[in-house]
Amino acid sequence: MLRSMYSGVSGMRGFQTKLDVIGNNIANVNTVGFKGGRVMFSDILSQTTAGITASAEGEQGGVNAKQIGLGVSIASIDTIHTPGSAMTTNQPTDLRIDGDGFFAVTAADGGETFLTRAGNFTLDANRQLVNANGMFVMAADDGGIIPPLDPAITSFTIGQDGMILGVTADGIVEAGQIGVVKVVNPSGLLKMGGNLYRMTANANPDSELVTSPANDEEVGTGAIVAGQLEMSNVDLTGEFTEMIVAQRGFQANSRIITTSDEILQEVVNLKR
Secondary structure (H helix, E strand, O other): OOHHHHHHHHHHHHHHHHHHHHHHHHHOOOOOOOOOEEEEEEEOOOEEEEOOEOOEOOOEOOEOOEEEOOOEEEEEEEEOOOOOOEEEOOOOOEEEEEOOOEEEEEOOOOOOEEEEOOOEOEEOOOOOEEOOOOOEEEEOOOOOEOOOOOOOOOEEEEOOOOEEEEEEOOEEEEEEEEEEEOOOOHHHOEEEEOOEEEOOOOOOHHHOOOEEEOOOOOOOOOEEEEOEEEOOOOOHHHHHHHHHHHHHHHHHHHHHHHHHHHHHHHHHHOOO
16 A cells, blocks of 8 residues: 555644644634644654665765655644733733733632633632632632631722732731742643643642742742733634645645545556
């Protein structure tokens, strides 16, 4: 069987995966805190039909190997963690991280911790700071959840360091500090859906997950900006360009299969 046919099949599979990733990027163009993905290709191990002949000075020249490529494979599907554009909402519980780091949320105090860049938080009926899925926002340093706001607090603001400052009849009080998690390799995080990521051993050494204050120069966490949200970092112009490239690549590889089939048909017809 012709090697070119299998090369064409591998190419079609690769570009189909690329189109899947592009489609997901475009679908999430307005998702808060979404980070787009990209597909990287690598060639498959080549078949060597003739080896290398070493050269000998004054006696014989060197001969290069003869190798035939066997197609393409998916080398990686990367998540690109470049910052998205800021959208001003003037909602005091909408938060954006200006720099490195992730918000930490959990379904229950002491439960598994997840990371997110989506800062569309709200106050629930118990005056607890939660995300859109009802998960609690975690505090800095102690690793617990942000305590419910005291009923005596009539209004509050959130500073760049994540400190919640509440206004009461007696003055201004500190009502907790929102934590930020610094991740060495954000691309190593696992996407869990719902704008959430899970920590892995390839994101931080030993899967370490420590909530630190925001805007901490020593740790390297970014500042928290209240009243703004980080939008998706997907660039539609680039995605549509990549879609055209993937479509043409898919068509070219399908043509390879068609041509290989025509050659095989000619071989079959030799007997007639």
